[in-house]
Amino acid sequence: MKKIILILVVSVFAACNQTQKEEVAIEQEVALNETPEVKRELPELSIYNLPSTWTTQDNEHIQLEDLHGKVLVMVMIYTSCKAACPRLIADMRNIERQVPAEDLDKTRFIMVSIDPETDTPQRLHSFAKENEMEDDHWMFLRGTPEDTREFAAVLAVSYKKISPIDFSHSNIISVFDEEGVLVHQQEGLGVDNTETVEAIKAEVSN
Numbered sequence: 001m002k003k004i005i006l007i008l009v010v011s012v013f014a015a016c017n018q019t020q021k022e023e024v025a026i027e028q029e030v031a032l033n034e035t036p037e038v039k040r041e042l043p044e045l046s047i048y049n050l051p052s053t054w055t056t057q058d059n060e061h062i063q064l065e066d067l068h069g070k071v072l073v074m075v076m077i078y079t080s081c082k083a084a085c086p087r088l089i090a091d092m093r094n095i096e097r098q099v100p101a102e103d104l105d106k107t108r109f110i111m112v113s114i115d116p117e118t119d120t121p122q123r124l125h126s127f128a129k130e131n132e133m134e135d136d137h138w139m140f141l142r143g144t145p146e147d148t149r150e151f152a153a154v155l156a157v158s159y160k161k162i163s164p165i166d167f168s169h170s171n172i173i174s175v176f177d178e179e180g181v182l183v184h185q186q187e188g189l190g191v192d193n194t195e196t197v198e199a200i201k202a203e204v205s206n
Contacts, residue, residue, distance in 0.1 A: 046180035047154060052147035054112075057124035057140040064180065070108045071203040072176040073196075076157045076169065078115035079127045084171050087189040089131060091173060096137070098197045103204045104137045112151060114159045114167055116142040156185075177203045 042048050048065040055061055075092055077085040092109055099107060113119035119127075124140040133140075143151070152159060159169035175184040175196060184199035 043179050043181050045182070047151075047176060047182075048180035050147075050151065050154070052143055052150065054141040054143045054147070055121050057121055057128050059121040059125075062141075067108055067110075068180065069178050071106060071178060071200055072108050072110055072180070073173065073200060074110045074112060074155065074176065075173045076112045076114050076152060076155065076159065078113055078167055078169075079119050079123055080115065080165055081167070084169070084189060088171055088173070091190065091193060093133075095173070095193050095196055095200070098193075099200055099204075103201070104135075106204050107137055107200060108139055109133075109137055110139045110141060112148070113140070113142045114148060114152065114157075114169055116145060116148055118165075155182075175199045175203070178206070 042065075048063075048068055050064055053061055053063055073092065073095060075088050077088055079085075089111070092111070096104075096109055113124065119140075119142050121142065124142060128134055128138060128140055142148075155172060155174050157170040157172050159167050162168050170187070171189050172185055172187045173193075173196060174182055177183050183203060184196060186193060186196045
């Protein structure tokens, strides 16, 4: 009887040991077949190289690199503006309407505030709601005055405070590819945006 029990124990141990070996072999095979994810180096001129942190209209903190993989359409405004900014917003909406619906999830239309002191996340959220810009492809950003100034320099946008509530500023809409590289700019208010729309479509289809 003892011999039978011993034989059973040895058999069970051998079976378990064989199972463990098979599991290890399978894990090793899977590991060998897995291709490690290699993080691609960003282009030198990519805005994703900027280390700045921004706050959205939903009070979420992001870095520009979090938008990697999207085609970006960006403009710098401030919400209390009564002159140029409403027209820039209208231009952005006009461009958005011309982008095919199936491409909107690959695109982000971004308004960057040049007046972060006034444009709190709560103010930006209200502004987005007032202007019916609450879909996922719309985004409002505010940063520190230093980061805002640095970003404006990248876009070749100049701005200057001319009164406690007013700024003079450039009227430029910029398009960036999925790698964060500037590919197109349009300057002015109410200008023909055909080239801008074509630039967006071209980048989305790449």
